[in-house]
Amino acid sequence: MIKHGRLMRAALLAAPLLAFAIAPGAAMAGEPAVQSATPSAGQVPVEYHKLANGLKVVISPDHSVPTTTIGVYYGIGFRIEPRNRTGFAHLFEHMMFQGSQNLGKAEFIGLVNKNGGVLNGSTRFDFTNYFEVVPSNTTETFLWAEADRMKGLDITQANLANQQAVVKNEVKVNVLNQPYGGFPWLDLPQLANTNWYNAHNFYGDLKEIDAATLEDVQAFFKQYYAPNNAVLVIAGDVDPAEVMGWVNTYFGAIPAAPKIERPDVSEPRQTEEKRKEKIDPLAPQPAVAWAYHVPPKGTPELAAFRLIDLLLIQGKDSRFSQVLVNRKGYSDSVDGGINWPLGDAYDYNGPMLWSGMMIHGPDVSDDQIITDIDGIVKDLQTNLVSPAELTRAKTKARSALYDTLGNGNRVGLVNLLACFALFDDDPGRINMLEKEIDQVTPELIRKTAREYLRPTNRTIIDLKPGNAAAETAK
Incomplete structure (x- = not known):
């Protein structure tokens, strides 16, 4: 009987798409949130708003711990990344930590660390997410920081080349040079599915990762990293009205992108093993x-x-x-x-x-x-x-x-x-x-x-x- 650690292997399998692991209706902004009633026992408090630019905002106050968890989820995952650019969604996840208008390279990470928080980002089938858990008295600071990189990244050839090398190294370490690398989490979808969007190598072919250009990155950011393709969640020791004031201040002026035309990702009924x-x-x-x-x-x-x-x-x-x-x-x-x-x-x-x-x-x-x-x-x-x-x-x-x-x-x-x-x-x-x-x-x-x-x-x-x-x- 082979011995192997379930938790260790599960962590290994999930790790490749993690870039960092450091230390019914909606209301327009300014209107009462539809889902804002006092929850009954055992219910999660939920306030739901939408800004004029399409950003969805969810607030869940919880005063049991003096921290705030902020999550920004973008509606782009490896399922619908560009053809001939496999691994691109994951590559771009890395680019989001390379600096923005007011925060230089790695300064976002440093800001979280200096405040005693933790952060992470990951690429999944249908979204890419970024989150940080920080002291609640720094909530405004990190809403500003997330808005700063939603407004625009420091997309340079040097940063792109650096992160292409990082991602290629991940592929080599976690798949190509690892026992059971890619098995079965990369292998099964490619065999079981027939639609390219569900069946391609979402970790990325090394040649296609190399082929990504600065223009590709800029176009990808403009299309998918926009407020009308994102959800901002603030959960923790916060006052919802105060939070919405900050959200309007920092996110409200970010322009929406043209509506995204989603590809058909449906699968036919499988009839043969x-x-x-x-x-x-x-x-x-x-x-x-x-x-x-x-x-x-x-x-x-x-x-x-x-x-x-x-x-x-x-x-x-x-x-x-x-x-x-x-x-x-x-x-x-x-x-x-x-x-x-x-x-x-x-x-x-x-x-x-x-x-x-x-x-x-x-x-x-x-x-x-x-x-x-x-x-x-x-x-x-x-x-x-x-x-x-x-x-x-x-x-x-x-x-x-x-x-x-x-x-x-x-x-x-x-x-x-x-x-x-x-x-x-x-x-x-x-x-x-x-x-x-x-x-x-x-x-x-x-x-x-x-x-x-x-x-x-x-x-x-x-x-x-x-x-x-x-x-x-x-």
């Missing part, structure tokens, strides 16, 4: 990964699939862990999830996969593992999940939600508020998530499993260690 073999010369053990297309966003079936994820793969009490790990001893863990490992079941806006993987010993074949998975899935498709097991899954779902909403740094809270505003124009949906969990029935779980856990809706990648593959070929 896809399977391929990958040779990894650095991998010490074989591995297998699988993926299924999940139901469309906003459907009861997707709510059911979130619970299916908990039933099958999340936690040591999950069915996959009980059978594949505890009973069969194939590995010490099974990893996976919806939008795994780059996000969660809420922070995307297009077709998505539910995927999983196991690194295992050479004494078991991938076919045997897949056969066992089919047996577990077949039971879910045939029999209604028991009340006790469904209750346990719902409890796990609520617990994960409470952990996200109650975390002291508020980063998870900001992420949900920003994504619901950016994608659904409804940050108040955050207070409906528990209801969505409660409404899932055993019958809906069985119906969803039958349609979306079909073998013909599945993609499989068999990873073979290079040395073992070479021996087999002799």
Whole structure:
């Protein structure tokens, strides 16, 4: 049985798209916010405004900790980056730290550090985000700083060349020269999807990263890094009226960009299983990964699939862990999830996969593992999940939600508020998530499993260690 750290590997897989890890309606600005009523117990307070330039602003006051978490989310991720410029969205994330009109190179980071805060940025399927957690008495300062780089970056050839080198080095370190590099988080979407926007190498081909020009960067910034393609979230120890005054002062005059024409990112229904073999010369053990297309966003079936994820793969009490790990001893863990490992079941806006993987010993074949998975899935498709097991899954779902909403740094809270505003124009949906969990029935779980856990809706990648593959070929 191969030993490998679940948390360590999950962190490694998520790290490539992180640039830094340092220490229902809306109101126009000046009008009462639609979602501003005093929340009931357990509800997240949400104020939602829009500026005249299209900037969406979400404020969630919380005076339990004297800090503020500020998040700026732009509606551009690697899914819709330019053709022949794979990795461009991630490259541009790096450019956002290269200086702006009033803050020179790395001065934004220095400003956060000097005030005892932390910051980060990441590129995901459908957004690029930047956030900082800072003392609440510096809230105005960092709203000014975020507005300064939204107004304009210091886009120079030297800065571009520097960050091209940084990103290429990330690709080499985290994918090309790493055991299981890109497996399966880069590999599965490229095989399972047919639409280029969902199926290209979003970390970037080295030649295409090199091909990016200064003009490309300037055009990308002008098109996507505009207030009408962004959400600003302020959560923490703040006064909403005061915050809106600062937001109007610093962001209000930034001009909107022309409306973005979004490409068609839809995927056809998969009707045949896809399977391929990958040779990894650095991998010490074989591995297998699988993926299924999940139901469309906003459907009861997707709510059911979130619970299916908990039933099958999340936690040591999950069915996959009980059978594949505890009973069969194939590995010490099974990893996976919806939008795994780059996000969660809420922070995307297009077709998505539910995927999983196991690194295992050479004494078991991938076919045997897949056969066992089919047996577990077949039971879910045939029999209604028991009340006790469904209750346990719902409890796990609520617990994960409470952990996200109650975390002291508020980063998870900001992420949900920003994504619901950016994608659904409804940050108040955050207070409906528990209801969505409660409404899932055993019958809906069985119906969803039958349609979306079909073998013909599945993609499989068999990873073979290079040395073992070479021996087999002799």
